[in-house]
Amino acid sequence: MKLDTPVPKELRIDGQEARTRLLDAALTLFAEKGFAATSIRELALAAQVNVSAISYYFGDKAGLYRALFQDPRINPPVALAPAANLAEAIRGLLTAMTEPLKQSDAAQQCVKLFMREMLEPTGVWQAEIENNIQPAHLALVDGLCRHLATTVDDDIHRLAFSIAGLGVMLQLSTDVYRTIRPSLNDTPQAIDAYTDRLLEYALTMVAAEAQRRQIVLPQPSPTPHPETAP
Structure with a gap:
């Protein structure tokens, strides 16, 4: 029976693993084939779980698809810091975009997933x-x-x-970076360093806009990422 609304249930000891396997399989299959062309049976087979596990954890295929877009491992929610500290607010925004790149394969699949959703909309992208x-x-x-x-x-x-x-740009152009200058994003440390630079560039743009508006601003000192600080 197809369920319109997933019913929350308490996970068994191995339930979280099965749920995660389904999300991982869904990311690959939905990114490669799209929502409509991917069957429930294919998803269950790829995740090595029973077909009934999809309805148990997600309600139906559409519920699994929605859950994928809400998976914080590949699509972390963006929560900006208080506006009083603009530098940290911008860092939070940029970090939410760059942190998933440390899981390079998943990040690539996530970009494909978003692109497919935009080309073959189901309504999930609009909700995103x-x-x-x-x-x-x-x-x-x-x-x-x-x-x-x-x-x-x-x-x-x-x-x-x-x-x-x-x-x-970092999210969408992994292949471009890999071809032209792979050292810019090929390790977690390189991604952290790039995020630090992006923050500096962003604050420079803010300063340029202030100058254009003839606003005098105090000079901010961006806090470097702890792993890239000298």
């Missing part, structure tokens, strides 16, 4: 925009307005999108 991307963007806009002592306008939104774009 509304529930995760838009709140993070608006929180950054609010932080920028507070930092620049200004009201929201198109240029503030442009600045917020440009800052987020620094992290998006």
Whole structure:
């Protein structure tokens, strides 16, 4: 029987492992084939679980697909720090984008998954925009307005999108980096160092916008990532 709403159940001792295997199999299959072309039987076979496990843990195939987009291992929620500290707020945003890259294979599959969802929409991507991307963007806009002592306008939104774009480039272009300069993101330490640089670039863009608006700002000192500090 197809369930519209997954019913929460207490996991058995091995339940979490089975649930994780299903999410891992779903990431690979949905990224490669898309939602419609992937069958429940294929998912269960790839995860080496019974078909009934999908309804037990997720309700149905659509529930598994939605859960995949909410899996913090590949798509961590973006929670910006208080707007009073813009540098740490921006670091939080960038880190949420770069941290999953340390699991390179999963990050690549996640990008494919998002691309497939945009090309073959099921409604999940729109929900991702509304529930995760838009709140993070608006929180950054609010932080920028507070930092620049200004009201929201198109240029503030442009600045917020440009800052987020620094992290998006890393997410979408793993193959480009691997071909041109693999040392930039081939280790967790390299990714942390890159995140530090992205924060500096982002704060430079903020300073440029302040200069354009003729606003005098105190000079921030971005806190380096602990693993990359000298």
